[in-house]
Amino acid sequence: MALTIRSDQRFCLDSKFGLAFALTSQFKNSSRNGGGTVAGAGVVADNLGLSGPRGWAFRGVDLAAEPGSLIAVAGPSGSGRTCLLLALTGRMRPTEGTAAVDGLKLPRQMAAVRRISGLAHVPGVSDLDPALTVGEHLHERALLQSRFGDSLRGLLRPRAERATETRRRIDTALGAAGLDREALPKGSRTAVRDLERIEALRLSVALALIGRPRLLGVDDADLKLSDAERTEAWSLLRSVAEAGTTVVAVCSEAPEGAVAVSTAAGSTTEGKETAHALAPTGRT
Known part of the structure; x- marks a missing residue:
């Protein structure tokens, strides 16, 4: 699925389906507290x-x-996995049926869903810039969060307090994503182009977690990963979910224990794709 960002950076256009979805409110999340812990959002x-x-x-x-679940959207490439991910996070408008995130109705309350959700590793939407360093990405995201996601009262705090809060927020997100900057070749000065795939995934997740979302959407969670890296990636996403944040991850195959949704093409006579929610893998 080819995604392109319009020049105003507020909408994303899917060239295959001709659908536009909003990218605004990315940094406005309501579930904040001093410790950085969030309560996940239930998804139906x-x-x-x-x-x-x-x-x-x-x-x-x-x-x-349930809140804090790991939801795996599985299916072959081109089967609508990313569109479903974007719909559940309030970035694409469904045209049939209903859904709710933390009781917020879709599509009627898409803007509210965007405020409590974040995206990571979504091509054309939340891409990492290969020329920027890890530190530059983190600083930029923290700055955007403080300017557009925090309260006016927070912006009026002394500069030293704001700087301390920014460092704490970044460290908390990196810890949750399991990314150790000191273990990278050049530390925070390591360019994204020099990261391993699993390191880039961890960075993308960390950037999203800076906003403390209640629902985290991750695209292509297992794309081009070795078996060992795939296990590592699912361990990461499972740990994020266990810490409270509900995770929706697009993948080729759902891991054991996840709430799995398949977007594999159905057998309808019109050749339309269907998606079916399955029982959590490995459970009766």
């Missing part, structure tokens, strides 16, 4: 579907996941 969907000029991106999704 009933016959959810999204269509565009070229057909259905996904259809017939039924889902019920």
